[in-house]
Every structure is written in C-alpha cells, then in structure tokens.
Amino acid sequence: xxxxxxxxxxxxxxxxxxxxxxxxxxxxxxxxxxxxxxxxxxxxxxxxxxxxxxxxxxxxxxxxxxxxxxxxxxxxxxxxxxxxxxxxxxxxxxxxxxxxxxxxxxxxxxxxxxxxxxxxxxxxxxxxxxxxxxxxxxxxxxxxxxxxxxxxxxxxxxxxxxxxxxxxxxxxxxxxxxxxxxxxxxxxxxxxxxxxxxxxxxxxxxxxxxxxxxxxxxxxxxxxxxxxxxxxxxxxxxxxxxxxxxxx
Amino acid sequence: xxxxxxxxxxxxxxxxxxxxxxxxxxxxxxxxxxxxxxxxxxxxxxxxxxxxxxxxxxxxxxxxxxxxxxxxxxxxxxxxxxxxxxxxxxxxxxxxxxxxxxxxxxxxxxxxxxxxxxxxxxxxxxxxxxxxxxxxxxxxxxxxxxxxxxxxxxxxxxxxxxxxxxxxxxxxxxxxxxxxxxxxxxxxxxxxxxxxxxxxxxxxxxxxxxxxxxxxxxxxxxxxxxxxxxxxxxxxxxxxxxxxxxxx
DNA sequence: CACCGCGGTTGATCTAGATCAAACCGGGGT
DNA sequence: ACCCCGGTTTGATCTAGATCAACCGCGGTG
Numbered sequence: 001x002x003x004x005x006x007x008x009x010x011x012x013x014x015x016x017x018x019x020x021x022x023x024x025x026x027x028x029x030x031x032x033x034x035x036x037x038x039x040x041x042x043x044x045x046x047x048x049x050x051x052x053x054x055x056x057x058x059x060x061x062x063x064x065x066x067x068x069x070x071x072x073x074x075x076x077x078x079x080x081x082x083x084x085x086x087x088x089x090x091x092x093x094x095x096x097x098x099x100x101x102x103x104x105x106x107x108x109x110x111x112x113x114x115x116x117x118x119x120x121x122x123x124x125x126x127x128x129x130x131x132x133x134x135x136x137x138x139x140x141x142x143x144x145x146x147x148x149x150x151x152x153x154x155x156x157x158x159x160x161x162x163x164x165x166x167x168x169x170x171x172x173x174x175x176x177x178x179x180x181x182x183x184x185x186x187x188x189x190x191x192x193x194x195x196x197x198x199x200x201x202x203x204x205x206x207x208x209x210x211x212x213x214x215x216x217x218x219x220x221x222x223x224x225x226x227x228x229x230x231x232x233x234x235x236x237x238x239x240x241x242x243x244x245x246x247x248x
Numbered sequence: 249x250x251x252x253x254x255x256x257x258x259x260x261x262x263x264x265x266x267x268x269x270x271x272x273x274x275x276x277x278x279x280x281x282x283x284x285x286x287x288x289x290x291x292x293x294x295x296x297x298x299x300x301x302x303x304x305x306x307x308x309x310x311x312x313x314x315x316x317x318x319x320x321x322x323x324x325x326x327x328x329x330x331x332x333x334x335x336x337x338x339x340x341x342x343x344x345x346x347x348x349x350x351x352x353x354x355x356x357x358x359x360x361x362x363x364x365x366x367x368x369x370x371x372x373x374x375x376x377x378x379x380x381x382x383x384x385x386x387x388x389x390x391x392x393x394x395x396x397x398x399x400x401x402x403x404x405x406x407x408x409x410x411x412x413x414x415x416x417x418x419x420x421x422x423x424x425x426x427x428x429x430x431x432x433x434x435x436x437x438x439x440x441x442x443x444x445x446x447x448x449x450x451x452x453x454x455x456x457x458x459x460x461x462x463x464x465x466x467x468x469x470x471x472x473x474x475x476x477x478x479x480x481x482x483x484x485x486x487x488x489x490x491x492x493x494x495x496x
Numbered sequence: 497c498a499c500c501g502c503g504g505t506t507g508a509t510c511t512a513g514a515t516c517a518a519a520c521c522g523g524g525g526t
Numbered sequence: 527a528c529c530c531c532g533g534t535t536t537g538a539t540c541t542a543g544a545t546c547a548a549c550c551g552c553g554g555t556g
Contacts, residue, residue, distance in 0.1 A: 079402055079406065082491065083490075085410055087402070087405055087406040087409055089402045089405060100394075100398055101395060101398045101399050101402065102395070103391050103392055103394070103395035104392050104393075104395035104398070104399050105395075105399075109402070110402070129384070129388060129391070132381075132387075133380075133381045133382075133384065133387060134381075136381065139377060139380075139381060143351050143377070144351055144352050145352075146348075146351070146394040146395070146398070147348055147349055147350070147351035147394070148352040149398050150348055150349045150352070150394070150398060150401060151349050151352050151353075151357055153398065153405065154327055154335070154349065154357070154401065156405055157335055157337060157401065157404055157408060158327065158329065160409050160452060161408050161449070161450075161451075161452035162333055162335065162449075162452065164542075164543095165542075165543065195502095195503065195504090196504065197503085202409075204408060204409035204410065205543080206543075206544060207504080208505085208543090208544080208545085209542090209544075211504060211506080212506080214505090215505070215506080227503085227504075227551095227552095412512075413512075413513065443532090443533065443534090444533075445533085453513080454513075454514060455534080456514080456515085456535085456536085457512090457513055457514075459534060459536080460536080462534095462535095463536080475521090475522080475533085475534080499554105499555085499556085500553105500554090500555085500556100501552105501553100501554095502551105502552095502554105503552095504549100504550080504552105505548105505549085505550075505551100506547100506548085506549080506550095507546105507547085507548080507549100508545100508546085508547085508548105509544100509545080509546080509547100510543105510544080510545070510546090511541100511542105511543095511545090512541105512542100513541095513542095513543105514539100514540080514541075514542090515538100515539080515540070515541090516538085516539080516540090517537085517538085517539100518536085519534105519536080520533105520534075520535070521532105521533085521534075522531105522532100523530100523531100524529105524530090524531095525528105525529090525530085526527105526530105
C-alpha cells in the first residue's frame with residue numbers, strides 16, 4: 001500500500017545493482033523510471049526464492065499467479081504433450097523471465113526446472129498489472145518483453161524449419177555467447193548447463209547428432225569442447241556456418 | 249476524448265455483431281466489458297481498411313504504430329532473413345491479430361500479405377495502451393492475447409522439432425478446421441488460401457512433401473482434396489494420425 | 497577400491513524427406 | 527478456341543540425420 005518503501009531491507013542502490021547485474025535487468029533496467037517508481041517496484045517483487053538444481057519452479061497445470069525472473073542460475077522450460085512427447089521451449093539465464101505463456105489460460109502451460117542451484121524473484125502478476133496501469137513506462141516495457149518473447153520464438157521457428165544441424169548448433173552457441181556477453185561474462189568461454197539430449201530436443205535434433213556436430217566444430221578448430229565446458233575459438237567462422245555456410 | 253460515443257456511425261448493436269462475427273472477436277468479445285467500456289473501444293478502433301489480395305499490409309522494418317485485426321479475409325505473415333531465407337510465421341483469419349511482434353522493437357519484424365481481398369481494423373497501439381490503463385479488463389485481455397501468441401508459437405516448435413510430415417499436415421488441417429469451426433463456418437469443408445509451398449514453408453517441409461501427404465491422406469479416405477478445396481472426411485482418423493499415429 | 501550408471505562419443509546402417517525431373521491441370525488473356 | 531504459366535502431382539534418386547549398437551570416462555556409492 002505504501003507508495004514507497006525505503007525500508008524493507010532493500011535500499012535503492014542495492015536495487016539498482018540488483019537490476020543491472022541480474023534479476024530485473026529485463027524488467028526495470030532499460031526504462032526511465034524515476035526514484036519513486038523504483039520504489040513501487042521494490043514493493044512489487046516481493047519474494048526471492050532459491051531453487052535447487054533439479055527442482056521444479058512450477059509445473060504445467062499449476063494455477064498461474066506470478067511471473068518469475070531469474071536472478072541467478074539457469075533454467076529449462078519444456079512442454080509435455082499428452083502422447084509423452086516433450087519439447088524444450090527455452091533455457092533461461094539471469095535476468096530473463098519465465099511464465100509469460102501462463103497468462104493466456106491462468107495456468108502454467110509448461111514446466112520450469114532449475115539446471116543448477118538458482119535464485120529467482122517472484123513477481124505477482126496481478127500486482128504487476130495494477131502497477132503497470134499506474135506507471136506507463138512499466139506497462140510499455142512489459143509489453144516489449146512479451147513481444148520480444150514472440151520474436152524469439154519466431155527465430156526458433158526458422159531454425160527448426162529450415163536449418164541444418166550445424167547451423168542450428170552454431171546458432172545456439174552464438175546465442176548463448178551473446179547472452180553471456182551481455183551479462184558481463186566471457187563471450188567465448190562458458191559452461192553448458194544442459195545435456196546433449198536437452199540441446200538436441202531444443203534444436204530438433206537427436207543427441208548423437210548434437211555430439212557429432214560438436215566434434216566436427218572442434219575438428220575444424222571452431223570450438224574447444226570438453227564435456228560441458230565450451231570455448232569458442234573462432235566466432236567469425238561460427239557466424240559463417242550459419243549464413244550460407246553449411247548448406248549445399 | 250469523449251469517453252463514450254454513441255454517435256460516430258457505429259452503434260452498440262452493430263459493434264457487438266462486429267465483435268462476435270469478425271474483427272474484434274479476440275479483442276473485445278470474451279471480456280466482461282460494460283457498455284461504457286465498449287464505447288471506449290469504438291473510439292479506439294478507428295480505421296477500417298481494405299487490403300487487396302497480394303498487397304502487403306505492412307513490411308518488416310516499417311515503424312510500428314498499430315496492431316491490426318483481421319475483420320475479413322486471410323493473411324500470411326513471414327520473416328525474411330538476411331541470407332534470403334524465408335519463414336512463414338502464421339496464417340491469420342478473421343478475428344486474429346497481427347503485429348504483436350513489432351512492439352519489441354518499435355518496427356515491424358515481419359511482413360504481412362493478404363492471401364485474398366481482406367478487411368482489417370487498425371488499432372493504434374498507443375491508444376490501446378492508454379485505454380488499457382483505464383480499463384483493467386481490456387488490459388488483462390490484451391495480455392492474454394499476447395500470451396496466447398506465445399503458446400501458439402511453442403506448439404509450432406513441437407511440430408517443427410519432432411513431428412513427421414504426416415503429423416504436421418494433420419495438425420495443420422485440424423487447426424484450420426478448429427478455427428473455421430469456431431467462426432461458424434464448416435469444420436470439414438474449406439478453401440486453403442495458401443499454396444503448397446507456403447504450407448510447406450510454414451510446416452518446415454518442401455512443397456512436394458506436402459503434396460504427397462495430401463495425396464496419401466486422400467488415398468486413405470481421410471480427406472478429399474481438389475486443389476485448394478479441402479473436405480475432411482474423417483476427423484477422428486486425422487486426429488489419430490497425430491497422436492502416436494504415423495510414427496514408428 | 498571396485499562397481500555402477502549416466503552422459504557422452506563414435507561407428508555402421510537405415511529412412512523420411514529433400515532434390516531433381518517430368519508431366520499435368522486449370523484459369524485468365526489474346 | 528488456343529496458349530501460357532503458375533501451381534500441383536507424381537516418379538526416381540540422393541542424403542542428412544535418425545536409429546541401433548558398442549564403448550568410454552568419470553563421479554558417486556556400497
């Protein structure tokens with residue numbers, strides 16, 4: 001109720017740094033909120049929770065109440081269909097939002113599981129809607145977030161619809177590289193938190209095909225793989241694989 | 249400015265029928281707006297335009313100002329990538345919304361072309377945001393619409409990532425059937441407004457594969473195809489193709 | 497310390513769908 | 527009536543990736 005809350009354990013500078021370095025990057029960082037408005041946000045994001053590796057943050061069918069922002073760690077979201085088919089719909093890292101799909105039906109349509117010990121912020125959706133009615137900048141930013149998710153999915157469609165295995169994997173690696181880079185981590189060295197099978201499922205490939213593509217890239221000097229540890233040796237060449245690279 | 253507008257050429261009952269029968273189905277029909285609120289909407293949807301078959305409603309890169317609701321007709325949206333690759337991202341019919349992807353960048357990311365002479369409603373996005381700040385039901389409904397688009401795209405991912413050609417086509421036909429049905433048209437007889445190539449692109453298949461699948465379905469008595477005219481003879485069997493049907 | 501088991505790599509084969517090629521069909525224009 | 531021409535069907539072949547199968551390596555556990 002109190003419009004601002006300077007108390008409550010989180011002061012402005014902490015929040016600011018929380019924003020830019022992790023959790024609410026997507027939610028609050030890019031918009032020109034004034035201090036008072038940031039105070040609102042402080043009220044909004046009320047529960048910060050830990051999720052252990054392997055634990056589910058939510059499951060399909062659970063009533064939808066909140067969105068979740070990854071503060072730290074790594075998640076996988078996936079859909080399970082009646083006939084047992086599974087589709088990984090995304091891997092979320094620090095600063096990214098989960099649960100947007102659930103708004104449409106008031107129930108989660110996918111499962112979210114932590115691929116490593118992670119911290120999340122719970123964002124009660126009703127509060128977010130209330131607040132975004134009062135803060136146009138927040139409203140607009142939220143709409144952009146949803147729209148960005150749609151664009152992301154459309155990129156995936158192209159990938160799944162018309163790329164070769166090598167192109168898919170190169171796209172995947174470059175996407176991770178870019179996202180790690182944007183968060184201040186190395187663009188060229190990182191750990192894959194997911195298995196080959198999960199990568200394959202996400203990219204519409206079998207795990208053997210993923211493994212072979214990794215090996216091929218390594219043989220050609222594009223990357224260095226050691227299990228989950230990836231080092232990109234030649235970003236340029238990896239980019240080249242995608243555009244007209246490896247198709248006949 | 250005027251909160252309600254009983255004048256302006258469109259009275260309530262007309263609007264109502266416009267809603268349920270076509271344009272704003274998705275936008276206004278399902279929510280419990282009161283009369284005054286519907287009056288607002290009347291202000292909002294200000295331009296109704298015709299788009300001739302083959303004409304583009306918008307093109308990628310154009311500045312984003314409005315969403316568009318299909319009142320009548322049939323559209324295709326597609327993305328063109330740098331290297332010339334093309335991905336059809338959807339086919340929109342009466343009552344469906346185009347342009348949600350553009351919010352994220354303030355510019356359209358895809359092209360929209362009419363597959364037959366069509367009527368659309370232009371919905372200025374700024375006005376929609378203004379209004380949805382005043383009308384919570386509208387706000388929530390708009391969020392649901394965006395979310396539904398995300399869920400739809402995730403369904404496409406599963407299709408593209410793990411279905412056989414037959415399953416894809418069956419899914420496609422059943423989806424059309426369901427959408428036509430929901431609009432009061434026949435669930436079992438309709439015209440395909442798009443070419444085999446467009447279907448193939450959408451489903452991640454080549455046109456020959458689409459054609460062959462059509463022929464196979466026809467041979468097996470599931471459907472009757474004559475060029476663009478489709479008649480579904482056995483909905484049940486078509487459903488069966490998808491779930492465990494045609495995979496080894 | 498030996499064992500187990502999961503995740504990963506690698507090889508050999510198989511196949512759905514792509515590609516190449518030819519013929520067909522139907523509607524609009526001269 | 528004829529001829530085009532874009533869209534479609536159908537056949538023959540090719541191939542990327544799936545499938546099947548064997549093996550490796552390492553981290554946890556009795």
